[in-house]
Amino acid sequence: MATDLELKDGGVADNVVIIGGNACARQIGEKMEARNVPVVYIIRETAAGIQPGANVLEKAGVTDCRGGVGDFTLSVRQNGKRFTQRAGAVVIAENGDLRPDHEAYGLDLSPRVRPLSEIANGDLPDTVRPGESVAVFLHGLARESNPATTRTVMNSALTLARDKDLKTYVLTRNLKVAGNGLEKLYRSAREAGVVFVKFTWTAPEIRCSHQEIQVSFTDEATGVLFTLTPDVAAVDEILAPSPAFKQIQAAFKLRTDSAGFLQADNVHRFPVETNRKGIFAAGPARGLLGEHAWTADAGAAAEALTTVLQGKAPDSAHKAEINRNQCVRCLTCYRVCTYRAVRIDIARPRVIPEACAGCGVCAAECPREAIRFNPYEPSAVSAGIVDARLERSEELFTVAFLCGRSAVPAREQAFRNGWNAPPGLFMIDVPCAGSISVNHLLGAFQAGAGGVLVIGCHPDNCHSENGTLHAKSRIKELQNIFDKIDHPRDRVVSASLAANMDAGFVRIVEEFENRIAGFGAPDK
Amino acid sequence: MKNLAGKRIAVIGAGVAGLSAAKDLARLGVDVTLVEKSDTLGGRAAGYGCKATERCVKCGACMVVEAVREVEASPAVEIRLSSAVRAVKRNGGHLLTIETKNDSGAESAEERFDAVVLATGFSPYDPSEKPYGYKIFPNVVTNLELEAMIRRLDRVARPSDGEAPKQMAFIQCVGSRDGKLGHLWCSQVCCGSALRMARWVISRRPDTEITFFYIDVQTFGKDFELFYQTVRDEIKMIRMLPGDLYPAPADGIKAVFFDPESRKEAEMVFDMVVLSIGITPGRENGGLASMFGVPANGDGFLAENGNGTDGVFAAGAACGPMSIPDAIQNANNIVQNVVQYLEKG
Ligand SMILES: Cc1cc2nc3c(=O)[nH]c(=O)nc-3n(C[C@H](O)[C@H](O)[C@H](O)COP(=O)(O)OP(=O)(O)OC[C@H]3O[C@@H](n4cnc5c(N)ncnc54)[C@H](O)[C@@H]3O)c2cc1C
Ligand code: SF4
Numbered sequence: 001m002a003t004d005l006e007l008k009d010g011g012v013a014d015n016v017v018i019i020g021g022n023a024c025a026r027q028i029g030e031k032m033e034a035r036n037v038p039v040v041y042i043i044r045e046t047a048a049g050i051q052p053g054a055n056v057l058e059k060a061g062v063t064d065c066r067g068g069v070g071d072f073t074l075s076v077r078q079n080g081k082r083f084t085q086r087a088g089a090v091v092i093a094e095n096g097d098l099r100p101d102h103e104a105y106g107l108d109l110s111p112r113v114r115p116l117s118e119i120a121n122g123d124l125p126d127t128v129r130p131g132e133s134v135a136v137f138l139h140g141l142a143r144e145s146n147p148a149t150t151r152t153v154m155n156s157a158l159t160l161a162r163d164k165d166l167k168t169y170v171l172t173r174n175l176k177v178a179g180n181g182l183e184k185l186y187r188s189a190r191e192a193g194v195v196f197v198k199f200t201w202t203a204p205e206i207r208c209s210h211q212e213i214q215v216s217f218t219d220e221a222t223g224v225l226f227t228l229t230p231d232v233a234a235v236d237e238i239l240a241p242s243p244a245f246k247q248i249q250a251a252f253k254l255r256t257d258s259a260g261f262l263q264a265d266n267v268h269r270f271p272v273e274t275n276r277k278g279i280f281a282a283g284p285a286r287g288l289l290g291e292h293a294w295t296a297d298a299g300a301a302a303e304a305l306t307t308v309l310q311g312k313a314p315d316s317a318h319k320a321e322i323n324r325n326q327c328v329r330c331l332t333c334y335r336v337c338t339y340r341a342v343r344i345d346i347a348r349p350r351v352i353p354e355a356c357a358g359c360g361v362c363a364a365e366c367p368r369e370a371i372r373f374n375p376y377e378p379s380a381v382s383a384g385i386v387d388a389r390l391e392r393s394e395e396l397f398t399v400a401f402l403c404g405r406s407a408v409p410a411r412e413q414a415f416r417n418g419w420n421a422p423p424g425l426f427m428i429d430v431p432c433a434g435s436i437s438v439n440h441l442l443g444a445f446q447a448g449a450g451g452v453l454v455i456g457c458h459p460d461n462c463h464s465e466n467g468t469l470h471a472k473s474r475i476k477e478l479q480n481i482f483d484k485i486d487h488p489r490d491r492v493v494s495a496s497l498a499a500n501m502d503a504g505f506v507r508i509v510e511e512f513e514n515r516i517a518g519f520g521a522p523d524k
Numbered sequence: 525m526k527n528l529a530g531k532r533i534a535v536i537g538a539g540v541a542g543l544s545a546a547k548d549l550a551r552l553g554v555d556v557t558l559v560e561k562s563d564t565l566g567g568r569a570a571g572y573g574c575k576a577t578e579r580c581v582k583c584g585a586c587m588v589v590e591a592v593r594e595v596e597a598s599p600a601v602e603i604r605l606s607s608a609v610r611a612v613k614r615n616g617g618h619l620l621t622i623e624t625k626n627d628s629g630a631e632s633a634e635e636r637f638d639a640v641v642l643a644t645g646f647s648p649y650d651p652s653e654k655p656y657g658y659k660i661f662p663n664v665v666t667n668l669e670l671e672a673m674i675r676r677l678d679r680v681a682r683p684s685d686g687e688a689p690k691q692m693a694f695i696q697c698v699g700s701r702d703g704k705l706g707h708l709w710c711s712q713v714c715c716g717s718a719l720r721m722a723r724w725v726i727s728r729r730p731d732t733e734i735t736f737f738y739i740d741v742q743t744f745g746k747d748f749e750l751f752y753q754t755v756r757d758e759i760k761m762i763r764m765l766p767g768d769l770y771p772a773p774a775d776g777i778k779a780v781f782f783d784p785e786s787r788k789e790a791e792m793v794f795d796m797v798v799l800s801i802g803i804t805p806g807r808e809n810g811g812l813a814s815m816f817g818v819p820a821n822g823d824g825f826l827a828e829n830g831n832g833t834d835g836v837f838a839a840g841a842a843c844g845p846m847s848i849p850d851a852i853q854n855a856n857n858i859v860q861n862v863v864q865y866l867e868k869g
């Protein structure tokens with residue numbers, strides 16, 4: 001079947017591979033199929049719920065993913081067989097584990113102590129008697145909750161109080177009403193008789209024996225002591241990465257967040273991007289709960305897939321290139337590339353241009369200077385600095401390397417605000433602070449700079465994840481050299497900024513200029 | 525995709541939602557006209573500062589700069605600043621009368637579009653009607669004003685004397701979660717905004733004492749648990765909103781509140797108070813709803829996805845409280861629906 005997409009020239013695979021078979025994954029698949037884009041689902045379990053006729057590899061997993069956007073090759077394992085599957089783009093919408101957090105309260109699951117989702121599905125113990133029994137929701141007590149879980153708690157509590165006529169309590173700390181309609185739902189639940197008890201500096205005491213559960217607490221507002229013996233208690237479920245996430249992460253070489261979800265906690269990846277171009281994470285794979293969030297993510301993922309399959313996603317202007325004759329195959333470039341744009345062909349590294357984001361980190365890190373990254377080659381940049389020095393008559397000459405993502409937009413806004421750059425300062429715009437090598441820095445000093453400033457993005461806000469950290473370690477290297485030759489180490493300075501910090505940019509430059517002025521012009 | 529070249533879309537409002545929709549549609553080969561009432565791009569969030577401390581705290585404000593830059597660089601987006609839609613006619617397409625202000629007055633033109641995205645955002649709650657002395661006591665400011673200070677000055681200055689405050693208070697939920705006002709919604713972003721700003725202030729001036737008056741702290745960001753622990757060590761958290769604010773010596777402000785721990789009336793004096801005003805429906809939502817035939821909900825927010833069957837969509841905070849990342853996600857999702865609509869037509 002021909003796709004309706006006008007494919008990018010040179011794109012080999014025109015299909016989408018979806019990892020996962022839940023509601024989020026299915027919505028993405030349906031949207032792409034409506035556009036006549038071939039879809040292949042790869043699912044750990046069986047294909048239950050996926051529309052008949054869909055192309056599904058069930059009980060299957062991906063063990064490796066090579067190539068770049070438009071032309072990925074996945075290694076698949078299914079029933080002990082191994083084969084490859086091409087993909088133009090991939091979206092991972094794998095389910096996480098919903099784990100009940102009863103242990104946090106010292107409880108065991110039992111007919112009385114139930115995970116929230118079971119209560120939400122109306123699955124109550126036989127001992128529950130309408131009009132008499134007590135139900136308790138232990139919600140967000142052991143750890144802070146989230147609006148999606150709060151929605152389920154309040155809907156379930158409302159049903160128990162209104163339809164089953166149970167005495168229903170929700171015990172919580174901070175009630176998470178930051179979701180559409182939740183404040184209203186909270187009020188409806190209270191009107192229906194649900195009692196919400198909020199704890200701030202105390203916590204309920206929960207005891208459990210074979211016969212009963214006992215929950216005692218002091219109402220903080222009145223100081224009155226309560227003891228409840230609920231016939232049913234619901235405990236929150238926490239969304240955690242499933243064991244499959246580790247395998248997916250390794251197969252696709254994805255950066256994860258601190259919990260292990262398959263998207264780094266970096267605002268530039270929001271909503272559905274990962275560190276690899278053409279590979280997306282949606283819904284539970286990036287730690288989201290709730291129908292509304294899954295639907296919105298499905299739309300955002302379909303939008304992103306459509307854009308990349310047509311080759312319409314923005315691309316970087318400059319690409320790294322490895323000079324095979326200089327390369328000693330240390331594979332540093334392979335390790336440092338956040339975007340996984342370096343592949344290894346028979347022990348030789350090669351840059352995949354479609355995957356390269358043009359950050360220049362590999363070129364700066366290569367111990368053999370075997371990677372060309374035009375037009376930011378240290379020799380070319382240093383020649384530019386020499387010219388700039390010649391054009392300037394000021395006694396004190398300084399150089400600033402500015403990250404194009406953060407410092408450059410901040411400077412441009414500063415200019416629009418009326419800022420005048422110090423006349424002795426020469427500014428060099430680079431794609432990422434991580435592209436600056438020790439050679440770049442030395443080049444500036446050799447050209448007569450009294451000081452060098454490097455501005456990158458704040459940690460955790462770098463498009464290349466570690467650009468600023470790489471720059472910082474280069475600067476340390478140079479400072480160690482300075483220490484040995486008795487040169488003031490603080491003539492080289494690093495700082496971090498965000499794109500909206502025009503005022504911060506001006507402050508950092510001023511502080512830098514003042515500091516270098518204090519050292520005076522360097523010895524010739 | 526069926527050929528979308530030559531299709532024309534009007535995106536109304538150039539906040540982060542409108543910008544995201546415009547750049548995504550432009551990437552897909554659609555001609556976009558971006559109609560913005562004010563004279564700059566970026567909407568509200570373009571005025572927010574970076575709250576990073578030792579690392580980024582994921583407030584999302586810098587993403588707006590990025591979106592502005594991409595839209596400005598895109599040849600497929602025609603930007604109309606100081607412009608608004610005055611009339612809408614339906615015949616085949618959507619015939620919009622767009623009025624643009626200029627030095628000599630205003631100029632109007634009628635143009636045809638295949639679909640429209642309303643991304644006109646929200647109006648901040650006006651706290652003048654609350655007993656908090658806003659616009660009366662000089663050192664009572666809104667969270668939006670504090671954001672702007674961080675953005676423009678890179679520091680916090682008391683309006684009365686330009687000095688850094690030593691005792692600051694944040695009052696949450698001003699104009700949100702308020703039955704008396706009929707505002708039965710949580711604005712979703714003000715807990716995050718306030719606590720990030722509070723931590724930023726402390727990181728710059730560790731001796732600042734900050735008190736946080738609140739009802740419930742909302743979760744924001746993935747590392748919320750960790751962030752919240754630090755916050756509770758650094759900031760005095762009082763789970764009660766002050767009833768009234770009174771003037772105190774040296775342009776200070778006295779807060780009177782019922783202290784939940786002692787269960788007694790208590791007072792504290794601050795040299796600066798920040799009101800966390802919330803998100804309310806855009807003032808023009810009613811007019812836009814009737815002009816474009818888009819349903820609005822009982823609170824006055826536009827229906828998410830607008831009136832999609834007729835080619836008028838809505839996105840971002842025009843549809844209800846949402847954060848910057850949510851507004852981007854929402855706009856991406858709406859673009860999907862716009863494309864589906866265009867493919868059918
Ligand atoms: C104090 C405060 C702090 C916040 N802090 C954060 C934060 O730290 N992180 C976060 O994620 N979110 C934060 N938010 C939320 C954030 O402001 C919104 O998510 C974001 O502004 C929504 O973008 P939008 O494009 O939908 O609307 P807006 O930003 O409101 O943009 C709407 C645009 O449409 C224009 N417009 C309006 N009407 C018309 C018309 N009739 N014709 C033409 N143009 C029109 C407006 O001029 C404006 O440019 C905060 C909100 C507040 C109030
Ligand atoms: S870092 Fe340089 S030397 Fe090492 S493998 Fe890569 S190109 Fe070759």
Ligand code: SF4
Pocket residue numbers: 319320336337338339340341342351355356357358359360361362363
């Ligand atoms: S320039 Fe950056 S993205 Fe490209 S190969 Fe090198 S490290 Fe990877």
Ligand code: SF4
Pocket residue numbers: 267458461497498500573574575576579580581582583584585586587
């Ligand atoms: S997301 Fe917010 S805190 Fe992080 S760098 Fe951007 S503006 Fe700063």
Ligand code: SF4
Pocket residue numbers: 178696697698700701709710711712713714715716739740741742800802
């Ligand atoms: S986000 Fe926090 S301050 Fe804002 S309305 Fe919700 S609970 Fe109140």
